Amino acid sequence: MLRRVRGRQKKALATAGLLGGSLAVALGVLVLGAEEEEAWQRLEVSYARELSRGRFLVRPLPPRTPGKTLSVAKITRYPFGFAVVETASGERALPKKPVAVRTLRLSAKAVRRKVVAFGAAEAERDATVVAEAAGTVREMLFALGEEVAAGDPLVRLDPRDAELALAAAEARLEQAQGAQQRARTETKNLLAQLLIAREALDARARERERWQVLAARETASRDRADQAENAWRAAAAEHARVKGAYEAALAGARESEARVSLAVAQRDQARLALARATVRAPFAARVAERYVSVGDRVAPGTPVARLVSSDRLRVRVHVWAGDAARVARGAAASVSFPAARDLLPAAGTLPAYPGAAAGFLGRVEGVAAAADPRSRKVAVDVSVEDPRGVLRAGLFARVEIDGGVVPGALLIPDSAVISSEEGRFVYVVEGDCARRRQVLLGARQGEARLLREGLSAPVELVVSGVALLYDGAPVRRLED
Incomplete structure (x- = not known):
């Protein structure tokens, strides 16, 4: 038992000593800092990692110990045996053997530019169907997710009130039409009497004039x-009486016509109210939501169902202004949905344009005239054909838009690019040595970028092993 206690005490003391030593070293670094000295000498190191050109993090070796050699102009020593050195002429720790690399021979060729963006699918037509009449839901004629055609009935309300209103309106119309017919008949008869009275008046006027002339000549008696x-x-009195009756009948006929027009409007309104007792689909779609059940009391404007178009979707994506300049309305697009990847074969999709990834056929519907002030990106709407209705609104989509063909272009793979504060660099092979070249890259094309400046075709580009290279390093090409 005593031995176990002593063993535990020794372990505790060792742990405390280790922690104390670490704290002491850390405190020494903080208080004393690093030691800097000028050292125009050659230094043997067992480890060298480049921090920047001509500046390395190294672990110096004891004198006369084999290792890598650096010509050191300045050395800054740190605890734990590490140091940061600056070489006299920017030389590097040369490896003893050539670096094994894989290369790719690049030549200028026409490249089809692709603009890739991501967004969410939306139904091209998304509508909430509402009741247009008040009533009690009597029958539900659809199920959630069911496809409906334009004009298909969705919900039927209790039609009895509307049917009674229609019957009353039709009765009023029939009564008004009867009164109109009687008024027309009376007007027609009075018009005939008026014509007869007019002829009689004209005849009596001629006879009156003739007898007055004869009486004036004293050839006839007074x-x-x-x-x-x-x-x-x-x-004349009879003519005036018949004329007054005709004018009154004519006014009555006009009033009867107005009453008939009003009755017709009331009849049509009652028919519309009866038709509105059946809620119908405004367009071909799929039912996304249902909001009522049999027995519910609804008022005009009460939501009944939500419909989304099933044959076409729209995806809104946002692209950088430079990419938006290359996107034209009507351009082809390939739209893929990661969550519906297994549905592609069933839908029979083909690439939207040569070189495009397999996906659903899409077309650019429009490009926003201005960029979003917060994201500095431009909205692009892409319509997606889905004739078999296998997609759903809300799915995450990857959109690849045809940006045209760039002649004489070079594509630089991402694996070949080294990024630093000074810019982007690649290594090319000249003979058996690697040469570092600064490049200016353009738009991304999948896992590569278009070259804007820095290289001339043809060129042999290092695509694997770039992390171990430096300017002038000997290389050994690996064969695939």
């Missing part, structure tokens, strides 16, 4: 002239 005058006056 009594006969007076009789003609009285006959004319009686004909």
Whole structure:
């Protein structure tokens, strides 16, 4: 038992000593800092990692110990045996053997530019169907997810009130039409009487004039002239009476026509109310939501169902302004949905354009005229054909838009590029040595970028093993 206690005490003391030593070293680094000295000498190192050109993190070796040799101009020593050195002429720790690399021979060729962006699919038509009449839901004629055609009935309300209103409106219309017919008949008869009265009045006027002339010549008696005058006056009174009756009948006929028009409008309104007792699909779609059940009381404007178009979707993506300049309305696009990848063969999709990834056929519908002030990106709407209805709104989509062909272009793989504060660099092979070249890259094309400046075709580019290279390093090509 005593031995176990002593063993535990020794372990505790060792742990405490280790922690104390680590704290002491850390405190020494903080308090004393690193030691810097000028050292124009050659230094043997067992480890060398380049921090920047001509500046290395190294672990110096004891004198006369074989290792890599550096010509050191300045050395800054740190605890734990490490140091940062600056070489006299920017030389590097040369490996003893050539670096094994894989290369790719690049030549200028026409490259089809692709603009890749991501977004969420939306239904091209997404509508909430509402009841247009008040009533009680009597029948539900659809199921969630069911496809419906334009005009298909969705919900039927209790139609009895609407049917009674229609019957009353039709009765009023029939009554008004009967009154209109009677008014027309009366007007027609009075018009005939008016014509007869007018002819009679004209005849009595001629006779009156003739007898007045004869009486003035004293070839006829004054009594006969007076009789003609009285006959004319009686004909005029009859004409005025018939004319007044005709005008009153004509006004009544016009009023009856107005009543018929009103009755027709009321009948049509009652028919519309009865038709609105059946809620129908406004377009071919799939039912996304249902909001009512049998027995619910609804008012005009009450949501009944949500419909989304099933044959076409729209994907809104946002691209950089430089890419937006290369996207034209009507350009082909290939749209893929990671969550529906297994549906592609069933849908029979083909590439949207030569070189495009397999996906659903899409077309650019429009490009925003201005960039978003927050993201500095431009919105692009892409319509997606889905004739078999295998997709769903809300799916995450990858959109690849045809940006045209770039002649005489070079594609630089991402694996060949080294990024630093000074820019982007690649290594090319000249003879059996690697040469570092600064490049300016353009738009991304999959796992590569278009070269804008820095290389001339043809060129042999290092695509594997670049991390171990430096300018002038000997290389050994690996064969695939």
